[in-house]
Amino acid sequence: MELPAFTPAQESLFLTLGGRALDSRLPHPFLGDTMADEVLGRTGYDLTTLPPLRTRSPDARTKVFDIAVRAKRLDEVVRGFVARHPDAVVVDLGAGLDGRIFRVAPPPTVDWYDVDLPEVIALREQVVPHHAHAHVISADVTDESWLDALPADRPAVIVADGLIAFLPQDGVVSLFNRLTGHFPGGELAFNAYTTVAVWATTHLGSYAAIGGAVVNPGSNDPHAPERWAPALKLVEEILLTRAPELAAMPLSGRLAARAIAWNAWLSRMSGTSVLRFRF
Numbered sequence: 288m289e290l291p292a293f294t295p296a297q298e299s300l301f302l303t304l305g306g307r308a309l310d311s312r313l314p315h316p317f318l319g320d321t322m323a324d325e326v327l328g329r330t331g332y333d334l335t336t337l338p339p340l341r342t343r344s345p346d347a348r349t350k351v352f353d354i355a356v357r358a359k360r361l362d363e364v365v366r367g368f369v370a371r372h373p374d375a376v377v378v379d380l381g382a383g384l385d386g387r388i389f390r391v392a393p394p395p396t397v398d399w400y401d402v403d404l405p406e407v408i409a410l411r412e413q414v415v416p417h418h419a420h421a422h423v424i425s426a427d428v429t430d431e432s433w434l435d436a437l438p439a440d441r442p443a444v445i446v447a448d449g450l451i452a453f454l455p456q457d458g459v460v461s462l463f464n465r466l467t468g469h470f471p472g473g474e475l476a477f478n479a480y481t482t483v484a485v486w487a488t489t490h491l492g493s494y495a496a497i498g499g500a501v502v503n504p505g506s507n508d509p510h511a512p513e514r515w516a517p518a519l520k521l522v523e524e525i526l527l528t529r530a531p532e533l534a535a536m537p538l539s540g541r542l543a544a545r546a547i548a549w550n551a552w553l554s555r556m557s558g559t560s561v562l563r564f565r566f
């Protein structure tokens with residue numbers, strides 16, 4: 288199909304979609320999202336144009352581990368929340384072409400909102416299968432008004448997978464305050480970007496296609512969002528250097544993770560983490 292001319296921030300959705308698609312082709316996938324591969328196929332996007340998915344490692348597991356396992360952790364946050372709150376609202380911020388609702392399979396009493404920029408939502412509607420309880424919202428998440436369309440009287444679980452790096456810091460602060468003010472209570476979970484991760488995406492040649500779109504300065508303190516939005520309370524920091532799925536990684540990956548997993552700061556600064564907050 289003819290793909291729209293995306294901005295680098297929008298184009299980044301192919302990195303995460305592609306990572307999940309490649310994961311699903313592994314003999315023993317970490318996430319196993321075969322729909323990601325189908326959606327990717329419908330777009331006709333050429334993954335070889337994305338250097339981070341073309342690492343020199345001959346073993347595909349090392350390319351997809353972070354993307355697949357962080358998606359799995361975020362799925363678990365949503366699945367756990369909707370099991371406890373069957374009347375919940377789920378909000379996936381910067382959803383891209385992710386079919387998370389199909390992986391989570393929430394009860395039919397849940398309403399699910401996938402939010403992304405209009406150009407992305409237009410493509411999403413062509414290539415991601417429709418789900419009876421899913422709604423799409425075409426909006427810049429930092430805009431003030433899109434939340435008005437969502438119910439304000441139900442508990443909410445809000446996730447952002449691969450989004451925060453593309454938002455200016457004042458946009459993140461006001462977004463978190465608006466989210467926690469809109470819903471009576473809930474959870475917010477996202478993969479964090481440290482200053483090291485931001486430096487890497489903005490300076491390493493392999494991220495040149497999207498690095499220019501990274502505007503967030505990053506944060507090295509998992510408690511920092513509690514200061515940005517006082518309603519937030521950190522529940523857990525999930526460090527992927529300690530993920531049980533590492534047991535299925537090649538020896539080099541297991542040894543590298545083991546060398547830093549003992550220390551939370553090292554794990555945070557050199558690996559992927561998911562932060563889960565209650566409000």
Ligand SMILES: C[S@@+](CC[C@H](N)C(=O)[O-])C[C@H]1O[C@@H](n2cnc3c(N)ncnc32)[C@H](O)[C@@H]1O
Nearest residue numbers: 297299300303381382383403404427428448449
């Ligand atoms: C790395 S992709 C992740 C997509 C999806 N969450 C996934 O895991 O495949 C980042 C997504 O954030 C979206 N995005 C970036 N800035 C945004 C903004 N200000 N408002 C809404 N979406 C935004 C992009 O369009 C893109 O789809």
